[in-house]
Amino acid sequence: MFFNSLSFAIFLPIVFVLYWFVFNKTKSTQNALLIVASYYFYSCWDWRFLFLLVFSTFLDYYTGIRIEKAKTETGRKFWFWLSISINLGFLGVFKYYNFFADSFSELLNGFGLQTSPLLLNVVLPVGISFYTFHGLSYVIDIYLKRIKAEYNFVDYSLFVSYFPLLVAGPIERATHLLPQVKLKRNFDYQKAKEGIYQFIWGLVKKVVIADTCATYANAIFDNYESMNSLSLLLGAVYFAFQIYGDFSGYSDMALGMSKLFGIDLLRNFNYPYFSRDIAEFWRRWHISLSSWFRDYLYIPLGGSSGGMAMKIRNTFVIFLVSGFWHGANWTFIAWGFINALYFLPLLLLKKNRSNMETVSLYWNWNSFKVILSMISTFSLTCLAWVFFRAKSIGDAFDYIGRIFTNQRFLPQYLENERYNYEIVLLTGIFVVVEWNSRTQVEPISGRYSSLKLALCIAAIVALGTYSDYKEFIYFQF
Incomplete structure (x- = not known):
């Protein structure tokens, strides 16, 4: 069910x-x-x-x-x-x-x-x-x-x-x-109302974003040998939004429906794709699991109290175990190892506790650097997601290698599939909505909430009617 x-x-x-x-x-x-x-x-x-x-x-x-x-x-x-x-x-x-x-x-x-x-x-x-x-x-x-x-x-x-x-x-x-x-x-009417809004927004993430992106991500990953560089890049980005919409959508639905019963659950996502470094990403992605490993594995192993060698060891242990928790496949272990490598420079430079505040942008040079850091963090995350999605480590390396060797950036896949340009536009709109909502629990509340709710339900019905993709990725873990 x-x-x-x-x-x-x-x-x-x-x-x-x-x-x-x-x-x-x-x-x-x-x-x-x-x-x-x-x-x-x-x-x-x-x-x-x-x-x-x-x-x-x-x-x-x-x-x-x-x-x-x-x-x-x-x-x-x-x-x-x-x-x-x-x-x-x-x-x-x-x-x-x-x-x-x-x-x-x-x-x-x-x-x-x-x-x-x-x-x-x-x-x-x-x-x-x-x-x-x-x-x-x-x-x-x-x-x-x-x-x-x-x-x-x-x-x-x-x-x-x-x-x-x-x-x-x-x-x-x-x-x-x-x-x-x-x-x-x-019964708390206000909490129940918030719960309905949050559940609906989670359903939008799942049905409108994740399930739609899944169709295209699966097609690209399943046929990656015949894809050019642009198509392979799109596949990695599509999967990034698929897994985010799928899992954070589930979490939003869980938190929302729980509010209907007067019970608050832990927040599990906090706009991770707007992170400025990989340490911030892991403070914002699957928060309940990250904090679980921190409290019950990282700290008992010595945490950050020892020398640098101990910190590095504990960091790799946490990421490798986290990868293995996700599934019994070497691809998940490789995914954890890659994220540990991403984290290592921040640890060595003692910058892993930077960027603790909510990101903001202004018309200045510093904001330009912030945008670059968010883009670079998202890009590294997408490369790591290739290992998470691939059937084997060999397939993952082959996929990434073809991104850099299939030097064709023509809109091959965009032109071969229906509505692909529309999906790119839809994903862009979703990013804008997420950005404007990053200081809120969910974006439906506030001004024009009834109109936004109606638009969300219309999008769910319109795209969900034709979607055959129902399962949640994290049900397999």
Whole structure:
């Protein structure tokens, strides 16, 4: 059940009406309804994997209490590592086993030892990377005595399985979400209105921008050997806007629909393509994941407290693990490694904490340099996205190599496909809207909100009617 599907358009209003008009008497009834709705929502993907979600929920709930009640440090460590091991074990089996088996087999074949790896014929449970990280952060925080264990199983279950964020985040923290689910929510018209606007804008990003760009990005990447340099550049840019519209659109829809139920989720994107360096980009892209790795991996490894060698090591560890988190393919690891290389000069020059404020432009020389820095950062990001999108590292290098060797910048692809010039114009308009909205939560509110809402809905209907591309990219992670 996709957020942009007809079935979800029926599901969400039903849950909303039941939540506010039938199960609104107490916090417990509100939470119970949301859990039932969340489990139904998840079962629509594959009901067989409900047991994984329920087991993961019970495991972290129980071990969290056992860690808190343990009388000795040995007992605390036992329950802590039991939870960590089982959680990562499930993630490893379902997401990474075949990758490691294949890679090890290829390594042995390289030494002349012919092997046939035993592979698992399993489907990756949707959202497993996200709800596993919810539970991990909860257990780690209890072990480090940052929070108390939650004894109400219903409340904890909702924290893990809350359907707006269940399959693709944002990755919530117990310190932020649990206090909200432990209180009865009262209907707030203004918050609900903001939620509708934010949901609609997220749907625009997904249906109008991401799905449209996906059609052209897929066509170029799938036939890149026959494309000239301009077409290959367009393909990289199209994918950059596809993945941004797809993932940030999902996050906006998740945050928006959650406001309908009186719950605030963590902001996951903050206009990353207007970043002036790669460090700023990572402070603005997939914020919940970046901050998760910072708090639970980078800082425990020593963070920035040691010498430069330690800082470099920790930086590469974070980016490589982040790449591997996205998928079991060497392309994702290469993508993480490339971003670490991008980050390295800023770290060495101690400029990785520059550009903390919201970008602004004026009619002066400094603004011209800011524009150049944004363009260069976006260009580097697009090159890295090629590795993220390519089927193999070899394909990625070949794709990028052809950009510089196919020295033809004629509008080959623009002329071969219908509406390609219009898509370039549409993407340009989207950039302008994003720029003008960078100090807001979403661009529909404010003056002429009704007109802007009508235009957004018209665009969704007009382009969504003819779109066959429904899936969200991050559902595979």
